[in-house]
Amino acid sequence: MSVCKRSFSKDSSIDEYELANSIGTAISVTTWGARLTRFVVKNKDGKQRDIVAGFDSYESWQASLDIDDPYFGATIGRVAGRIWPCNSVQIDGKPRVLPEVQPGKVCLHGGRVGFDKRVFDAQVLSESQPASVRFTYVSPDGEEGFPGEVKLSVTYSLDDDNSMHIEYSGSLNSGAESILNPTNHTYWNLTGFEEPTIHNHVCRLEADRYMATREDNVMVPTGELLPVKDTALDFCSQPRRFGDGIDSFDKDTVRGYDHVFAIGNRPVEDIRLVAKVWSPQSKLMLSVLSDQPALIVYTGNWISHKLVGKHGVRYGNYSAVALETQRFPNAVNIPQFRSQVMLHPNKPFSHHTVYKIECI
Secondary structure (H helix, E strand, O other), X not given: OEEEEEEOOOOOOOEEEEEEOOOOOEEEEEOEOOOEEEEEEXXXXXXXXXXXXXXXXHHHHHHHOOOOXXXXXXXXXXXXXXXXXXXXXXXXXXXXXXXXXXXXXXXXXXXXXXXXHOEOEEEEEEOOOOEEEEEEEEEOOOHHHOOOOEEEEEEEEEOOOOEEEEEEEEEEOOOOOEEOEOEEOOEEOOOOOOOOOOOOOEEEEXXXXXXXXXXXXXOOEEEEEEEOOOOOOOOOOOOEEHHHOHHHOXXXXXXXXXXXXXXXXXXXXXXXXXXXXXXOOOOEEEEEEEOOOEEEEEOOOOOOOOOEOHHHOEOOOOOOEEEEEEOOOOHHHOOOOHHHOEEEOOEOEEEEEEEEEEEO
């Protein structure tokens, strides 16, 4: 096991930490957005692959934002997903106005400058089993319209069994109430992008319900949980290829999978299996375990084909899949789920998710 620090930007203001285990697997995380930038692993044949999307440097990442921003690898906060309507969100007894990131009074992924674009402090916790680094950011009162000073720590750990743990710890340092619902927005392609899309990836979810969306805005969750049975969202009855269902959705609005799946109704004390995704080509399988109630499956429906990332890989629609564990999106505006995202003094927030890679 080891932890190696190196500069990720030309001016050395952004660092990247590489965590490696004893069997040759390595992950890299930057202080900019506490982003997972690399996940390098070998299959049974010993072939090494980098199975997550991203860019080689801070400068190339900044340049990519002029083309498209899929939030590759980022820690999303304060609140992941969409908040609607964002012009009158009740927090601490007052209506709060949050940034309209998408048309129709929709705030997305924490606002215009969310946690994904903030610089975190980093602390190496362990260079033995497991290798571990903690990234911490303190969000000031009023940032992106959210009340209260909020501290978030995100700890990445890598075990010898190829399990990457992401553990979030949050607290409200000032004010009487705020909201917090972070996630990780890594995009996975288990072939190392040898296959340009994830159409042939097979998925199995431990979710027999999904969250309905508004008729007048198909991306805004309503809070109603509906059965996946007999729909293109049924990855529960049996595993299915992403490619078998992607064309079921309207090309102008959704274009593929971008859905909230319900693993449970509320966070639980211990992590449990949420999803399995595998590639018949690379013989690699990703298992996702979490203590969170929701999983957003997003098949990269809108990733620009103009983005060229690490190793010269050209990204595009469906080139990778994001598996985002969190509390339910828009929970602050949904009475039955609101309490899950409210943050109060002396009541810390926690969230634990594991992404584990195995050979099959």
